[in-house]
Amino acid sequence: MKGVVFTEFMEMMDSRFGPELTERVLEAAHLPSGGIYTAVGTYDHTELLALVEQLSLAVGLPATTLVREFGHYLFGRFVKSYPRFFQGVHSAFDFIEQVDNHVHVEVLKLYPGAELPSFRSERPDDRRMLFDYRSSRPLADLAEGLIAGCVDHYGERVRIERMPLAADGGGTAVRFQLTRMD
Numbered sequence: 001m002k003g004v005v006f007t008e009f010m011e012m013m014d015s016r017f018g019p020e021l022t023e024r025v026l027e028a029a030h031l032p033s034g035g036i037y038t039a040v041g042t043y044d045h046t047e048l049l050a051l052v053e054q055l056s057l058a059v060g061l062p063a064t065t066l067v068r069e070f071g072h073y074l075f076g077r078f079v080k081s082y083p084r085f086f087q088g089v090h091s092a093f094d095f096i097e098q099v100d101n102h103v104h105v106e107v108l109k110l111y112p113g114a115e116l117p118s119f120r121s122e123r124p125d126d127r128r129m130l131f132d133y134r135s136s137r138p139l140a141d142l143a144e145g146l147i148a149g150c151v152d153h154y155g156e157r158v159r160i161e162r163m164p165l166a167a168d169g170g171g172t173a174v175r176f177q178l179t180r181m182d
Protein backbone atom coordinates (compact mmCIF):
# COMPACT_ATOMS: atom_id res chain seq x y z
CA MET A 1 0.00 0.00 0.00
CA LYS A 2 1.27 3.43 -0.94
CA GLY A 3 2.95 5.52 1.72
CA VAL A 4 0.56 8.41 1.10
CA VAL A 5 -2.18 6.41 2.85
CA PHE A 6 0.12 5.88 5.86
CA THR A 7 1.30 9.49 6.06
CA GLU A 8 -2.32 10.65 5.99
CA PHE A 9 -3.23 8.13 8.68
CA MET A 10 -0.42 9.41 10.91
CA GLU A 11 -1.57 12.98 10.38
CA MET A 12 -5.13 12.11 11.28
CA MET A 13 -3.99 10.29 14.40
CA ASP A 14 -1.71 13.19 15.41
CA SER A 15 -4.29 15.91 14.95
CA ARG A 16 -7.15 13.98 16.53
CA PHE A 17 -5.46 12.22 19.42
CA GLY A 18 -2.15 14.06 19.81
CA PRO A 19 1.50 13.20 19.07
CA GLU A 20 2.05 11.35 22.36
CA LEU A 21 -0.64 8.82 21.60
CA THR A 22 0.69 8.46 18.05
CA GLU A 23 4.11 7.59 19.50
CA ARG A 24 2.56 5.02 21.82
CA VAL A 25 0.56 3.41 19.02
CA LEU A 26 3.64 3.27 16.79
CA GLU A 27 5.67 1.52 19.47
CA ALA A 28 2.94 -0.97 20.30
CA ALA A 29 2.38 -1.89 16.64
CA HIS A 30 5.94 -3.26 16.17
CA LEU A 31 6.04 -2.32 12.50
CA PRO A 32 8.61 -3.80 10.08
CA SER A 33 9.06 -0.32 8.55
CA GLY A 34 9.58 1.23 11.98
CA GLY A 35 6.68 3.56 11.18
CA ILE A 36 8.77 5.75 8.90
CA TYR A 37 6.79 6.34 5.72
CA THR A 38 7.32 8.40 2.59
CA ALA A 39 4.37 9.24 0.34
CA VAL A 40 5.82 7.45 -2.69
CA GLY A 41 7.12 4.37 -0.83
CA THR A 42 5.21 1.09 -0.71
CA TYR A 43 4.46 -0.76 2.53
CA ASP A 44 2.51 -3.81 3.54
CA HIS A 45 -1.17 -2.98 4.10
CA THR A 46 -1.05 -5.14 7.24
CA GLU A 47 0.96 -2.30 8.84
CA LEU A 48 -2.09 -0.08 8.49
CA LEU A 49 -4.25 -2.75 10.09
CA ALA A 50 -1.72 -3.12 12.92
CA LEU A 51 -1.77 0.64 13.54
CA VAL A 52 -5.57 0.66 13.54
CA GLU A 53 -5.66 -2.26 15.95
CA GLN A 54 -3.35 -0.50 18.41
CA LEU A 55 -5.19 2.81 18.04
CA SER A 56 -8.44 0.98 18.70
CA LEU A 57 -7.03 -0.47 21.93
CA ALA A 58 -5.64 2.90 22.98
CA VAL A 59 -8.78 4.98 22.42
CA GLY A 60 -11.47 2.34 22.95
CA LEU A 61 -13.16 2.76 19.57
CA PRO A 62 -13.84 -0.20 17.27
CA ALA A 63 -11.28 -0.71 14.49
CA THR A 64 -14.02 -0.64 11.82
CA THR A 65 -15.18 2.78 13.05
CA LEU A 66 -11.62 4.13 12.99
CA VAL A 67 -11.01 2.86 9.44
CA ARG A 68 -14.32 4.35 8.24
CA GLU A 69 -13.50 7.68 9.87
CA PHE A 70 -10.05 7.59 8.32
CA GLY A 71 -11.64 7.02 4.89
CA HIS A 72 -13.82 10.08 5.43
CA TYR A 73 -10.79 12.15 6.43
CA LEU A 74 -8.74 10.80 3.51
CA PHE A 75 -11.37 11.83 1.01
CA GLY A 76 -11.14 15.41 2.29
CA ARG A 77 -7.39 15.28 1.82
CA PHE A 78 -7.78 13.97 -1.72
CA VAL A 79 -10.12 16.86 -2.52
CA LYS A 80 -7.37 19.29 -1.48
CA SER A 81 -4.47 17.45 -3.14
CA TYR A 82 -6.13 16.48 -6.44
CA PRO A 83 -8.61 19.24 -7.37
CA ARG A 84 -8.51 18.25 -11.03
CA PHE A 85 -10.38 15.01 -10.40
CA PHE A 86 -13.33 17.09 -9.23
CA GLN A 87 -13.50 19.53 -12.11
CA GLY A 88 -16.79 19.19 -13.97
CA VAL A 89 -18.09 16.47 -11.62
CA HIS A 90 -21.17 17.72 -9.81
CA SER A 91 -22.57 14.87 -7.76
CA ALA A 92 -21.37 12.08 -5.50
CA PHE A 93 -22.86 9.42 -7.82
CA ASP A 94 -21.04 10.89 -10.83
CA PHE A 95 -17.76 11.01 -8.92
CA ILE A 96 -18.06 7.49 -7.49
CA GLU A 97 -18.92 6.14 -10.92
CA GLN A 98 -15.58 7.43 -12.23
CA VAL A 99 -13.34 6.06 -9.49
CA ASP A 100 -12.61 2.75 -11.15
CA ASN A 101 -12.17 3.80 -14.77
CA HIS A 102 -10.74 7.28 -14.28
CA VAL A 103 -9.58 8.32 -10.79
CA HIS A 104 -7.75 5.13 -9.85
CA VAL A 105 -6.37 4.83 -13.41
CA GLU A 106 -4.76 8.25 -12.95
CA VAL A 107 -3.64 7.29 -9.43
CA LEU A 108 -1.76 4.37 -10.93
CA LYS A 109 0.11 6.79 -13.22
CA LEU A 110 0.98 9.06 -10.28
CA TYR A 111 1.95 6.15 -8.03
CA PRO A 112 3.29 3.30 -10.16
CA GLY A 113 2.87 0.01 -8.33
CA ALA A 114 -0.25 1.18 -6.44
CA GLU A 115 -2.46 -1.75 -5.54
CA LEU A 116 -5.99 -0.68 -6.19
CA PRO A 117 -9.30 -2.41 -5.62
CA SER A 118 -11.78 -2.96 -8.42
CA PHE A 119 -15.24 -1.44 -8.48
CA ARG A 120 -18.31 -2.12 -10.58
CA SER A 121 -21.14 0.33 -10.52
CA GLU A 122 -24.71 0.21 -11.69
CA ARG A 123 -27.64 2.61 -11.41
CA PRO A 124 -30.85 0.58 -11.15
CA ASP A 125 -32.91 3.81 -11.04
CA ASP A 126 -32.55 7.58 -10.52
CA ARG A 127 -32.18 7.36 -6.78
CA ARG A 128 -29.99 4.32 -6.36
CA MET A 129 -26.49 3.19 -7.16
CA LEU A 130 -24.91 -0.20 -6.57
CA PHE A 131 -21.16 -0.14 -6.11
CA ASP A 132 -19.33 -3.45 -5.77
CA TYR A 133 -15.91 -3.43 -4.11
CA ARG A 134 -13.45 -6.27 -4.62
CA SER A 135 -9.88 -6.37 -3.39
CA SER A 136 -7.21 -8.72 -2.17
CA ARG A 137 -7.11 -6.48 0.92
CA PRO A 138 -9.92 -6.32 3.48
CA LEU A 139 -10.50 -2.58 3.25
CA ALA A 140 -14.25 -2.27 2.63
CA ASP A 141 -14.46 -0.04 5.73
CA LEU A 142 -12.01 2.33 4.07
CA ALA A 143 -14.13 2.31 0.92
CA GLU A 144 -17.23 3.06 3.01
CA GLY A 145 -15.51 6.01 4.68
CA LEU A 146 -14.31 7.37 1.33
CA ILE A 147 -17.85 7.09 -0.06
CA ALA A 148 -19.24 8.91 2.99
CA GLY A 149 -16.57 11.60 2.58
CA CYS A 150 -17.53 11.99 -1.07
CA VAL A 151 -21.23 12.35 -0.22
CA ASP A 152 -20.42 15.02 2.38
CA HIS A 153 -18.11 16.80 -0.04
CA TYR A 154 -21.05 17.26 -2.42
CA GLY A 155 -23.35 18.23 0.47
CA GLU A 156 -25.81 15.46 -0.40
CA ARG A 157 -27.94 13.13 1.68
CA VAL A 158 -27.30 9.54 0.65
CA ARG A 159 -28.01 6.40 2.66
CA ILE A 160 -25.11 3.94 2.51
CA GLU A 161 -25.95 0.26 3.06
CA ARG A 162 -23.58 -2.64 2.59
CA MET A 163 -23.83 -6.35 2.14
CA PRO A 164 -21.06 -8.92 1.86
CA LEU A 165 -20.41 -10.46 -1.56
CA ALA A 166 -18.02 -13.09 -0.19
CA ALA A 167 -18.63 -15.73 2.41
CA ASP A 168 -15.59 -14.66 4.47
CA GLY A 169 -17.40 -11.51 5.64
CA GLY A 170 -13.94 -9.99 6.04
CA GLY A 171 -14.39 -6.94 3.87
CA THR A 172 -12.67 -7.99 0.63
CA ALA A 173 -15.88 -8.11 -1.43
CA VAL A 174 -18.79 -5.89 -0.50
CA ARG A 175 -21.79 -4.42 -2.28
CA PHE A 176 -22.65 -0.85 -1.34
CA GLN A 177 -26.17 0.29 -2.05
CA LEU A 178 -26.37 4.06 -2.14
CA THR A 179 -29.79 5.72 -2.02
CA ARG A 180 -30.37 9.43 -2.53
CA MET A 181 -32.51 10.76 0.30
CA ASP A 182 -33.56 14.10 -1.24
Ligand code: HEM
Pocket residue numbers: 001002004005078082085096099103104107111113114115116117135136137138139140142143144146147150
Ligand atom coordinates in the same frame (compact mmCIF):
# COMPACT_ATOMS: atom_id res chain seq x y z
C1 HEM B 1 -15.30 7.47 -3.40
C2 HEM B 1 -14.10 7.47 -3.90
C3 HEM B 1 -13.03 6.43 -3.64
C4 HEM B 1 -13.14 5.16 -3.16
C5 HEM B 1 -14.39 4.42 -2.73
C6 HEM B 1 -11.78 4.61 -3.10
C7 HEM B 1 -11.44 3.37 -2.59
C8 HEM B 1 -10.17 2.94 -2.30
C9 HEM B 1 -9.83 1.82 -1.45
C10 HEM B 1 -10.83 0.98 -0.72
C11 HEM B 1 -8.47 1.72 -1.43
C12 HEM B 1 -7.60 0.72 -0.64
C13 HEM B 1 -7.00 -0.36 -1.47
C14 HEM B 1 -7.85 -1.62 -1.50
O1 HEM B 1 -8.96 -1.64 -0.92
O2 HEM B 1 -7.44 -2.62 -2.11
C15 HEM B 1 -7.97 2.79 -2.25
C16 HEM B 1 -6.64 3.02 -2.47
C17 HEM B 1 -6.15 4.19 -2.97
N1 HEM B 1 -6.87 5.22 -3.54
FE1 HEM B 1 -8.88 5.28 -3.74
N2 HEM B 1 -10.90 5.54 -3.57
C18 HEM B 1 -11.62 6.66 -3.89
C19 HEM B 1 -11.13 7.85 -4.38
C20 HEM B 1 -9.80 8.12 -4.50
C21 HEM B 1 -9.27 9.43 -4.88
C22 HEM B 1 -10.09 10.68 -5.17
C23 HEM B 1 -7.92 9.28 -4.90
C24 HEM B 1 -6.86 10.28 -5.21
C25 HEM B 1 -6.89 11.13 -6.10
C26 HEM B 1 -7.61 7.92 -4.53
C27 HEM B 1 -6.33 7.42 -4.40
C28 HEM B 1 -6.00 6.21 -3.86
C29 HEM B 1 -4.63 5.80 -3.51
C30 HEM B 1 -3.35 6.62 -3.70
C31 HEM B 1 -4.73 4.53 -2.96
C32 HEM B 1 -3.58 3.67 -2.42
C33 HEM B 1 -3.12 2.64 -3.41
C34 HEM B 1 -2.09 1.72 -2.79
O3 HEM B 1 -2.09 1.63 -1.59
O4 HEM B 1 -1.24 1.12 -3.46
N3 HEM B 1 -8.76 7.23 -4.31
N4 HEM B 1 -9.01 3.53 -2.79
